[in-house]
Structures are given as structure tokens and as C-alpha cells.
Amino acid sequence: MSAGRGAVPADVTAVDAVIVGAGAAGLSLAHHLCAPGGRPLSVVLVDAPPGRLSPPRRTWCFWEPEPGPYDASLAASWSRLRVRTADGGSVVARLPRLRYKMLRSDDFEALVLRRLSRAPGVRRMTATVHSVRDLPGGGAEVCVRDGSGERPLVRGRYVFDSRPPPVLPPARTTLLQHFSGWFVRTERPVFDPAVPDLMDFRTSQPERGLSFGYVLPLDPHTALVEYTEFSPAPLTSDGYRQALDRYTQDVLGLGTFEVTAREHGVIPMTDGRFPRRVGRSVHRIGTAGGATRPSTGYTFAAIQRQSRAVAARLRAGTPLRMPPAHRPRARAMDSVLLRALHTGRINGPDFFGRLFSGVPAERLLTFLDGGSRWYEDLLIGVRTPVAPMLRTVVELPFVPRRPPRPLPPPPARPEESSS
Known part of the structure; x- marks a missing residue:
């Protein structure tokens, strides 16, 4: 088999692993399953046809030590980060060991497909998947529906489904991280390409949750500028445009610029439990499998950890x-933070500003990635508003998990414009 796109075959192929979806999770798992060395595997990657169900172009950011496996495809990386407070102050954090990295989805897809093209046991198919189900004798099958009804497309010993769930799981607290961003090209050299703004709280704050600007500079004239909210519901297209207009002009003072590309997204931030296994041989990966960190929305690094672990087991021939x-302790702390933000007990800009000003940057990033030790968690905890956080800890066990609700669609794409 080859890694090229293929039409739905007339026969049904049986393979080691079927991956549904070619977003960050699907591509990452395929990449790790086809790494050199170990037992070769037969893999089918089922990609949605162009249109509503195909993954939109995205930019993923993460931090890791140098060198990293995707360094050749990065758009940029930085050894410093900046957080700007609501009163105009700033904290610049140096990263002696880590790098903050920016990877665009098109570049990542090209890198993964180069590896898959050299793997003889891989095939990439284009199809709209209707269902995934276990088989009575073991394994699972992926089915499509066309004019003749539902029929199997491919069977595998395991199926890994990365499609977004139709509803979010029951949760005590659910916020959404929703954002809209512009890749801008300015007339004047206004950006410092050495320092991205991780959080800029000089934005109008919503009644519940928080908002911030996010600036990833590529050169003095070019950057990705985003407006992000953690709040219960997305904005309208016009709401995002107004927020970005205010941020780029009133806060950043960019002057005249051209918008060369746009990004939009909605990421669930919830203490609901996403099931990782939904059948004897069917597993969920990516956001659908709980890879999104509830307190930050970061997902890419967790996807890599899960993908490496799954690939190691399958290639070793051990049971999956x-x-x-994320570890239980990290999820418990996320539940507390989400509830404190949702109830308004803590001020979001003040909370994150205090963390970045009072905790060494690499220790804080390790904490946000769930890799800190328990005593490091305690040291970071004393930098937070202790009384409202303790009140939330006491309250949380008595808060019921509310029924699931639909996951809102990404915001509509606004009209092209430049400022």
C-alpha cells in the first residue's frame, strides 16, 4: 500500500491500525506508528474529503527541550516569553532549557506524509466516516454511507478515532477557549521577533472568564495576532473582528497592515471525563480522547506523549x-482552577500575571504540562489566591456533573479585510 490518497476500495482491507481523521492527533499517531525500527505495522489513515469535516489550517504551539523531532518544520521558536499585565506592566521569562515552538498544520502534514510515503505498509484514504464499531470476532471496522447504504470501508485490529465528539461529557465546569487570529504584515517594523506575547491582558475582559491577546512574531513586519477568551460561549464573527480591531490598533498600535491569513477555533476546557476507549478495539485520540489540558487548552504535547506510548506497544506486540x-493530580488542579474562574472567585489576568511574575518560567511551564512533582505544585500553589482556591477545593465535591451539551462549531469566517 502507499501513502497517497485513495478512493474507497471495493474490497475491505484488514490492517493493524486504522486512524480516523488527519488532524494533529491522527497525523501524529501515524507518524509514530511508522517510525523506523521495531515491528513494521500496516496502517490506514482515513482522511475526510475537502469541506466542512476536514480539519482547518491551524497553528500549534508547545514547549520542549532542544532538539525536537519536528524542528525542521517549525515556523519559529523562542527562548523567551512575555506576559503583559492589565495595567501595562510586563514579565519577560527566559527559557534556558526549553524552547517555545510554533508549528503550522500544513508544514506538519507535509513532514508526516514524507515519512508515510517511505512506509510500505501505509495507505491514506479519503472518505466520510459514518460509524466505527467492534467486530464480534475481534478488531473493529470503519463504515461509510453512500447511496447504497452503510458499508465497511476498512477493518483493523485497532481503530483510533480522532473525530470531535458531538457533545461534551457531563462536567462540573465547562468553559470554552475560543479565539480568532490574523496573520498580519505591517508597513512599519513593529514586532520584536525574539519575544512572543504568551498572554497580553490589555484587552476588555468578559463578565465571566478572561480574555487576552496572543502575539507570535515571525519578523519585524509579520506576526500571528490572536484574540482569545476563556468564557462560556463563543462570540459572533463581528465580535471577533471588533476585538481584533481594538487589540491591533488601540493596544498594539500596528498602524496600517495587511491580513494574509486567518485562524479560528473553539477548544473545550472542561473537567468532564472524555472516554479513551469506546469499544473493545476502538479508542479515541486527541481532544476526543481527553488530550486537551483543561486549564490551558494546550493539546499538541499531550498528543505526542499518547502517540509515542501507543506506537511503542503496538510495535512491540504487547496488549494496548x-x-x-494527563495525570489525576493535574486534572484535579485543573478542576479547581476552572471552577474558580467560572464563579469569578479569582481574577484571571491577576491570577496568571502573579504566576508568571512569581514562579520561574520553566518550572511553571513544566507545571502547565503536567510534569511537575507534588512539592513543586505546592510551591506554585502558594503563589495563587489561597483563600478562594481553598474555598473552591471544599466546594467542588458537592458540585454535580451537569448533562452533556453540544460542542459549538468554530466561529464563522469573517470577510477578508485589512486595516
């Missing part, structure tokens, strides 16, 4: 146990 993306 899908590892959790």
Missing part, C-alpha cells in the same frame, strides 16, 4: 492500554 493524557 491507552495511557491518560
Whole structure:
């Protein structure tokens, strides 16, 4: 088989692993399953046809030590980060060991497809998947529906489904991280390409949650500028445009610029439990499998951890146990933070500003990635508003998990414009 796109075949192929979806999670798992060395595997990657169900172009950011496996495809990386407070102050954090990295989805896809093209046991198909189900004798099958009804497309020993869930799981607290961003090209050299703004709280704050600007500079004239909210519901297209207009002009003072590309997204921030296994041989990966960190929305690094672990087991021929993306202690702390933000007990800009000003940057990033030790968690905890956080800890066990609700679609794409 080859890694090229293929039409739905007339026969049904049986393989080691079927991956549904070619977003960050699907591509990452395929990349790790086809790494050199170990037992070769037969893999089918089922990609949605162009249109509503295909993954939009995205930019993923993460931090890791140098060198990293995707360094050749990065758009940029930085050894410093900046957080700007609501009163105009700023904290610049140096990263002696880590790098903050920016990877665009098109570049990542090209890198993964180069590896898949050299793997003889891989095939990439284009199809709209209707259902995934276990088979009585073991394994699972992926089905499509066309004019003749539902029929199997491919069967595998395991199926890994990355499609977004139709509803979010029951949760005590659910916020959404929703954002809209512009890649801008300015007339004047206004950006410092050495320092991205991780959080800029000089934005109008919503009644519940928080908002911030996010600036990833590529050169003195070019950057990705985003407006982001953590709040219960997305804005309208016009709401995002107004927020970005205010941020680029009133806060950043960019002057005249051209918008060369746009990004939009909605990421669930919830303490609901996403099931990693939904059948004997069917597993969920990516956001659908709980890879998104509830307190930050970061997902890419957790996807890599899960993908490496799954690939190691399959290539070793050992029984598969899908590892959790985040440890129970990290998820418990996320539940507290989400509830404190949702109830308004803590001020979001003040909370994150205090963390970045009072905690060494690499220790804080390790904490945000769920890799800190328990005593490091305690040291970071004393930098937070202790009384409202403790009140939330006491309250949380008595808060019921509310029924699931639909996951809102990404915001509509606004009209092209330049400022």
C-alpha cells in the first residue's frame, strides 16, 4: 500500500491500525506508528474529503527541550516569553532549557506524509466516516454511507478515532477557549521577533472568564495576532473582528497592515471525563480522547506523549492500554482552577500575571504540562489566591456533573479585510 490518497476500495482491507481523521492527533499517531525500527505495522489513515469535516489550517504551539523531532518544520521558536499585565506592566521569562515552538498544520502534514510515503505498509484514504464499531470476532471496522447504504470501508485490529465528539461529557465546569487570529504584515517594523506575547491582558475582559491577546512574531513586519477568551460561549464573527480591531490598533498600535491569513477555533476546557476507549478495539485520540489540558487548552504535547506510548506497544506486540493524557493530580488542579474562574472567585489576568511574575518560567511551564512533582505544585500553589482556591477545593465535591451539551462549531469566517 502507499501513502497517497485513495478512493474507497471495493474490497475491505484488514490492517493493524486504522486512524480516523488527519488532524494533529491522527497525523501524529501515524507518524509514530511508522517510525523506523521495531515491528513494521500496516496502517490506514482515513482522511475526510475537502469541506466542512476536514480539519482547518491551524497553528500549534508547545514547549520542549532542544532538539525536537519536528524542528525542521517549525515556523519559529523562542527562548523567551512575555506576559503583559492589565495595567501595562510586563514579565519577560527566559527559557534556558526549553524552547517555545510554533508549528503550522500544513508544514506538519507535509513532514508526516514524507515519512508515510517511505512506509510500505501505509495507505491514506479519503472518505466520510459514518460509524466505527467492534467486530464480534475481534478488531473493529470503519463504515461509510453512500447511496447504497452503510458499508465497511476498512477493518483493523485497532481503530483510533480522532473525530470531535458531538457533545461534551457531563462536567462540573465547562468553559470554552475560543479565539480568532490574523496573520498580519505591517508597513512599519513593529514586532520584536525574539519575544512572543504568551498572554497580553490589555484587552476588555468578559463578565465571566478572561480574555487576552496572543502575539507570535515571525519578523519585524509579520506576526500571528490572536484574540482569545476563556468564557462560556463563543462570540459572533463581528465580535471577533471588533476585538481584533481594538487589540491591533488601540493596544498594539500596528498602524496600517495587511491580513494574509486567518485562524479560528473553539477548544473545550472542561473537567468532564472524555472516554479513551469506546469499544473493545476502538479508542479515541486527541481532544476526543481527553488530550486537551483543561486549564490551558494546550493539546499538541499531550498528543505526542499518547502517540509515542501507543506506537511503542503496538510495535512491540504487547496488549494496548491507552495511557491518560494527563495525570489525576493535574486534572484535579485543573478542576479547581476552572471552577474558580467560572464563579469569578479569582481574577484571571491577576491570577496568571502573579504566576508568571512569581514562579520561574520553566518550572511553571513544566507545571502547565503536567510534569511537575507534588512539592513543586505546592510551591506554585502558594503563589495563587489561597483563600478562594481553598474555598473552591471544599466546594467542588458537592458540585454535580451537569448533562452533556453540544460542542459549538468554530466561529464563522469573517470577510477578508485589512486595516
